[in-house]
Structure formats: structure tokens, C-alpha cells
Amino acid sequence: MGYRLKAGAAAVDITPHLGIxxxxxxxxxxxxxxxxxxxxxxxxxNDGDATLAVVVCDLIGVERKxxxxxxxxxxxxTGIAPSNILICCTHTHTGPDVDDMGxxxxxxxxxxxxxxxxxxxxxxxxxxxxxxxxxxxLLRMYEALASVLKRYGVTAEEVLxxxxxxxxxxxxxxxxxxx
Numbered sequence: 001m002g003y004r005l006k007a008g009a010a011a012v013d014i015t016p017h018l019g020i021x022x023x024x025x026x027x028x029x030x031x032x033x034x035x036x037x038x039x040x041x042x043x044x045x046n047d048g049d050a051t052l053a054v055v056v057c058d059l060i061g062v063e064r065k066x067x068x069x070x071x072x073x074x075x076x077x078t079g080i081a082p083s084n085i086l087i088c089c090t091h092t093h094t095g096p097d098v099d100d101m102g103x104x105x106x107x108x109x110x111x112x113x114x115x116x117x118x119x120x121x122x123x124x125x126x127x128x129x130x131x132x133x134x135x136x137x138l139l140r141m142y143e144a145l146a147s148v149l150k151r152y153g154v155t156a157e158e159v160l161x162x163x164x165x166x167x168x169x170x171x172x173x174x175x176x177x178x179x
Contacts, residue, residue: 006046007125010117011039014057014110016096016103024060024093031096038095040107042114044080046122051080053115055087057107059095062087066104073112078119087111139163 015037022029038058045052053074071082098104141163 004048005125005127006048006122008044008118008121008123009042010114010121011041012110012114012117014038014040014059014107016106017101019101020103021097021100022094023097024095035094038092040111040114042111042118044115044118044122045125050084051078051119052084053078053080053086053118055085055111055114057087057089057111058092059089059098059107060091060093061089062098062107063104066098066108070108070111073108074115077112077116080115080119085115 015034016031018031018034020031022031040055040057042053042055044054055070067087068082070087071085074080074085075082096103098107
């Protein structure tokens with residue numbers, strides 16, 4: 001019997017209510033507006049023997065007590081062992097203080113919702129690997145930079161030319177400094 005991978009993904013909005021404290025700064029700040037929504041994004045993988053969940057939250061960080069509670073709820077709802085659940089954060093400095101306004105308790109349920117939705121969406125999947133050429137990656141970076149610099153009157157051709165000059169100089173420097 002062949003190897004069968006299943007994958008499911010989901011994103012749940014974890015944007016708090018206005019008035020919550022914002023973490024990540026030395027002085028107290030209060031949320032008075034919402035620039036962008038915050039999410040808990042879950043990926044669940046199952047190989048037929050084990051299930052693993054990875055959740056990324058748009059927060060600066062989360063205390064262990066909330067992570068453990070979220071894992072407990074996920075286990076109750078889905079059967080995924082807490083040891084097979086990884087929860088991490090993007091480390092945004094403009095997200096909520098998890099301990100304010102009961103947000104931590106809401107967050108634990110929202111994390112569990114994201115994983116449960118991802119489990120509901122499990123479907124056959126394939127795993128692939130892609131390799132990108134360094135020159136192509138640099139060209140993409142300079143293309144993005146060019147779109148920004150265009151606002152300041154710098155053309156994409158100037159940025160690309162200068163980028164290629166820098167790349168060539170770096171490649172030459174590395175060729176002569178190898179031992």
C-alpha cells in the first residue's frame with residue numbers, strides 16, 4: 001500500500017475588540033483602530049499513522065498556560081495529541097496583550113477552531129520540494145524594490161542594472177576568497 005498524505009488548512013480571525021492593550025512597546029498603548037485583521041492559521045498533516053498540527057498566530061507571543069489549554073481543547077475535539085501540536089507566533093509588535101480583557105481565553109478557543117477546521121478539510125495531498133536559482137531570487141527582490149522606488153522617480157531598469165552589478169561583484173568576491 002502506498003504512502004498517503006492528507007493535508008488541511010484553515011485561518012481563523014483572532015482580531016480582538018477595540019480598547020485592548022497592545023503589547024510590544026515600553027509604554028502602554030490601547031487599540032483604537034484596526035489596520036489589518038489578525039489570524040490563527042493552522043496546517044494539519046496526516047500520513048495515515050500520525051496527525052500533526054502547526055498553528056501560526058499573528059501575535060507577539062503567548063504564555064504557556066494558553067498554549068497548553070489550546071492543545072487540550074484541540075485534543076478533546078480532534079484527538080490530535082498535544083505533543084503533535086506546534087503553536088508559534090509571528091512576533092508582531094502591534095497585536096493585543098493576550099492577558100487583557102479575557103483575550104487569552106478567547107484565543108485558546110480560536111486556535112482550537114482553526115485546527116478543527118483544518119482537520120475537517122483534510123484531503124489528499126502531495127509533498128514537493130522546489131529549488132530556486134539565486135539569480136532568479138535576486139531578480140524578484142529587485143523587481144519588488146523597483147516597484148517601491150518607482151514612486152521616487154527611480155526606474156526598474158536602473159534598479160535591475162545596479163542589482164546585477166552588485167550581484168556580479170559579490171560573485172567575483174566570493175570566487176576569489178574561497179580557500
